[in-house]
Amino acid sequence: AEELQLFSGAAFKKPMDEIVSLYEKKTGTRVYAAYGSVKTVMSQAILTKQGDVFVVPSSDIMDKVVKKGVVQRETIKSFAYAVPVIVVHKGNPKNIKGLKDLLRDDVRFAMANPENVYIGMLAAEIFDRSLSPGEISKLQKKVVTYADDVPKLLSYLILNQVDAILGFDFMKGWNPDKTEIVKLKPDEIVRISAGQTGVITYSKNRERAKEFIDFLLSTQGQNIFKKYGYQASEKEAFNFAGKKLEIGGEPEFSGNWIKQ
């Protein structure tokens, strides 16, 4: 039988596993999915010069691999949209209603690293846009840490090291028992994130790779992502955010977020 090699960010593992097995059943093509942290799958794709389909959680990463010539730009597609939100403990014990509450002294707040994690960049951009310079520097001082990836960011919340994080809406899908979402105001959000997938340049089976991507984007595929708490389509995402927004793209934020 034919084979496909898939590199995917580990965050998509659960839905992707389902999609893969559905796809395998449907087409008889065997799919080997390698999951890993973003850095792992990137180095694997760059250094092994193998694989057919590349799946990453955000567009910034896709940009990098495209620059390295690993993925063909024209094959890139978005799926599984994610909207930045504030995530808090179940029941919102600190009663956090919006961005300004993150400045409160009794609120421990963490965000992802704006240097290399997309949600970190989005957060920085959001804060830069919506807070005053004084508030920004206060927030920069009180942010307890930068998480180096999305799951860790959520873990900090779940393990009660922080009271609020600036994360994505799907985090509630990951852990409905412990978390709750506080939506941002529509105009606070600049852009939303989307998982991106593309065909790897070195692929020896482009047709099948494209076929898999198409399956991923099909309603059947979208439903699976929906099941795991993702916004399955652009429309749903915009509805959730409250307005139409840019998808992906390079967030703009001040250098202070990286080096204080």
Next chain:
Amino acid sequence: MTFKRLSIFFAISVFLLYLGLVLSLFYFYKGSLFMEALLSERILYSIKISLIAATVATVLSIVIALPAAYALSRFDFKGKQLIDTILEFPMIVSPAALGAMLLIFFNTPIGMWIQDNTISFVFTAYGIILAQFVTTVGIATRLIKAAMDEIPQRYEDVARSLGASPMEAFLTVTLPLSKRGVIAGGILTWAKAIGEFGATITIAGSMAMKTETLPVAIFMRLATADIEGTVVLIMILISIALTILYGVRLLARKQDA
């Protein structure tokens, strides 16, 4: 008496430190998940491949470390100091970086040749073994060398006077005399191998039913902040590994007596 108590106190502190960590797992423990995980085919496969790979990698490491350690402990030759210094290399470089280095290596002409003409390591179970081997062979050599350094050369000399060739003297005298050190080294190597994750996932990937070892499976749970799932898998890993190590140690001790 006070000194004895004091030192035992420290030993127990180390124990409590680790016990505390293990016990705090129960804070997130869901009994149902445990059985579910244990009975799932995927987890069983992970357990199997973890055990096999760690054991093969340990055997390889020790087999190579033994003569290497002996050479470093007994002979003087050019470059010995250099070799002695580089043994800690896989410790210094974090596993993920080590994995990246391995990938880089297989990206060089020599590496590609090896991939194409001998065994293919990237994204295969051999890659797991390779990753574990590379992470451990240096420490294994170091530990066995340390043990052999404590065995006086004299016993070998006397063995030679009784007719043993250098090889026979090594096999019948130095090796059994450093047995405890070799076993301790082997245990540490195996522990490190079975716990190895960063290099493994980088070079071998994380394909279910193919290269997904227990630590990789744990990572997968962590990757969606699935604390309960993580906890269960960590418990499985710890209990299997510690039980095996306990058994090995018991066996070694029995043989000693």
Next chain:
Amino acid sequence: MTFKRLSIFFAISVFLLYLGLVLSLFYFYKGSLFMEALLSERILYSIKISLIAATVATVLSIVIALPAAYALSRFDFKGKQLIDTILEFPMIVSPAALGAMLLIFFNTPIGMWIQDNTISFVFTAYGIILAQFVTTVGIATRLIKAAMDEIPQRYEDVARSLGASPMEAFLTVTLPLSKRGVIAGGILTWAKAIGEFGATITIAGSMAMKTETLPVAIFMRLATADIEGTVVLIMILISIALTILYGVRLLARKQDA
């Protein structure tokens, strides 16, 4: 003669394995980046915090491992077997999982109490030291215990007959006699500490100029697909660490002579 050559051959093989990995880094090496990285304030900070944290963690580990190893090597007490078995625990659990366990621990009432009433570890530089300490103290104890196991009890007995208290006998006889083992253990501990990444980043986070150690910095490069930058940082880490270890070993050897 052949056996000697054979064993040296194995030693050199181990060397070549690691050398090969290091050399393949040059495949992606950009000289200009090297100096640039070395002069950047951020990298200098990473180097500094890496060295300080690893050294502090090593000292802590060894200070606690010494009496603990002595107790395990010399005395019989309840639970000794258990302690002996759990020492490999931090090896078995991969660093990231260990980090998660630490976080879980600090989520328990005891952990929270410690966080609030003593030192705050989570997201601080103390967290780096804690992560490194937890990963190493078990192995340090194991290594030192292995060394002490080889020192006959007899010397201590004789020291006692010359008037030494148990503590004095330990300090003046057993400790110096196991010096080589303790140094080897210390070196391995330090190497492991400076290379520790998974637990560090989990508990201490990755804020530049705050908790960004060298391995964390390497990760940051890797996470942005900056292979060249990664290579340069790995080279910096390797050269600093191996140079220091070489120096320590040289010093120890000189003192011996």
Next chain:
Amino acid sequence: MLEVKNISVRVGNFTLKNVSLTIKDNECHVIIGPTGSGKTLLLESIIGFRRPLKGEILLDGKRIDNLSVEKRGFSYVPQDLALFPHLSVRDNIYYGLKIKGSKGGMDQNIADEIIEAVGIRHLINRSIKGLSGGEKQRVALVRAIAPGYRYLLLDEPLSALHEGLKHELWFLIKELQQRYGLTILMITHDIEEAFFLGDTISILIDGKLHQTGRKSDSLIPKSLEVAKFFGIRNLFETELIHTDTDTFTVYCEELNTKLSVRKDYGFLNSLTDHRLIAGIRSEDVMILREDLIRKDQDNMLTGSIKHVFYKGSYYIVTILVDNSTRLIDVELSDYAFRKLNISPGQRVYISLRSERMFLIPSAQT
């Protein structure tokens, strides 16, 4: 005063059974016995390395068997020396002094003096590795004496030394003992050494104390085991046939003769049995020139010379007794050997001098 009361010690299959010893202050007590008889074990139990199954150890009347090693106050030279391999000769020697020094001033002069006397001044800066067997032994001796403990336990401390040096050290030990009032408990397998240094002597065989007493009494074996340990081969099974005021008369079937034994030498307290073993040391047997034979010479036998062994400064001659298959050993000084002009086959008269014969219980009892 050091008292060992009825201690029993067990290791593996070996047991030290009910050993009791008393060593008075300023006395040197020597333990002799065959290899593997438990001498080292006994010493290690007294010093505190091993816990006896039962029994008491008392120092000046106070029990010390529950004290830890360093509180008992014994200095020790182990049989395997156990010099600290990581310390120089100097640091080995001063080890005890330094430890004590940290607890209260001690006299360094003793150490310096002994270093000189024992002849290891030139080794002082050397490391232990590379010392010869005898050099090591001397360093161990000095290390034990230097701290100035009053009790010295020595386990074959001179066994690796050559005659000349050994004799010098005998004198040195005697002198130190007197000068510093040392009480010494010493193991040796050198009988000469035992008799030179010991005030009292114990003989330990197979874990049992066979006899213990003042040096002058120790030469006469009181059991077959001790006789054999002394290397006495002239032992004869006999039957008691007559008792006089100052003499026993026994009949020896093997030699087909009566032998008289003077009571004042080989005195047996109680004769519970008539079957006895009569013995005599080879150096106490006399070979007589025919012209010097007097009628009153007792226990006279005739025989022919079988073997002659030269032992450096003396000879051992074995004599086949006439009308018997029995060989008797005779030790002869070089001078006597030449005077008597001995050669194998020669016929001689020998006397088992009655004032040197001893009686011990027969093995069967």
Next chain:
Amino acid sequence: MLEVKNISVRVGNFTLKNVSLTIKDNECHVIIGPTGSGKTLLLESIIGFRRPLKGEILLDGKRIDNLSVEKRGFSYVPQDLALFPHLSVRDNIYYGLKIKGSKGGMDQNIADEIIEAVGIRHLINRSIKGLSGGEKQRVALVRAIAPGYRYLLLDEPLSALHEGLKHELWFLIKELQQRYGLTILMITHDIEEAFFLGDTISILIDGKLHQTGRKSDSLIPKSLEVAKFFGIRNLFETELIHTDTDTFTVYCEELNTKLSVRKDYGFLNSLTDHRLIAGIRSEDVMILREDLIRKDQDNMLTGSIKHVFYKGSYYIVTILVDNSTRLIDVELSDYAFRKLNISPGQRVYISLRSERMFLIPSAQT
């Protein structure tokens, strides 16, 4: 035939200088010497553990100094025994046999026989740990003999054994040597042992071979160092005043007397100097009863008894010579001691028997 030609060995500050030895097949050559004189070093150089600075070692005429240890074919009992601690007594003993067995059949019976003879049958299943000093030594001896090598190098193999056992082993070694045609090179510090076992004897002092020769010649010291090593204290500075056909006459200022020395005993090949040292062993000095003095007794002196030392089976008596400060040592058998009724202060006649006196070059030369 084993020949050592002019080897020099250096360790630390110690040098073994130009040592040459020849050991014929089936011979037992014994090396004696003070502690630290280089005996062990010499043996280790022959066996191949150390590389000599210069010189050759030949076995049956073929150079072996470049061969590796196991190819030289020497069995070795090291002074420190070096029993393999991880093996049982049995496995230690059979170690060499097994190694050889894997290369060609060997006779197991030798081993079994020696185990029995040495008396370690009961230890055979024991581990090395816990063996007593003497037990260890016997195991090491058997381990070396068992593989059946023709050359046996023994470094003080009996030093930890008691008299009786030691003597038995002397006989055993002699017997084994004859039975299996062994060639033995042995170190000992026991002079008695040297003279019992050795066919030829070498005396090594301070890294130099002072004399080497047949046993019968070895008793007479040929240098001051050897005399001192033998423990001979009766040494007198003298001046040669007359040479006869069979006697030298020397004058001793210290004793204020002439002494005659018979040429056939202490023969000096060449008298290059008139300053000589005359000596006599303490056992060769005679104490004479007044009634037994004959006029022809030579080298007669008078003096008074100063000290009496009892040594178990004999006495050492020191005598202060009249009109001099000089003490002379005399060894007396128990018998002689009693006969002479010796007590301190008593005046006696002594004879330094001319047929037992020897001459050696003075130290100044």
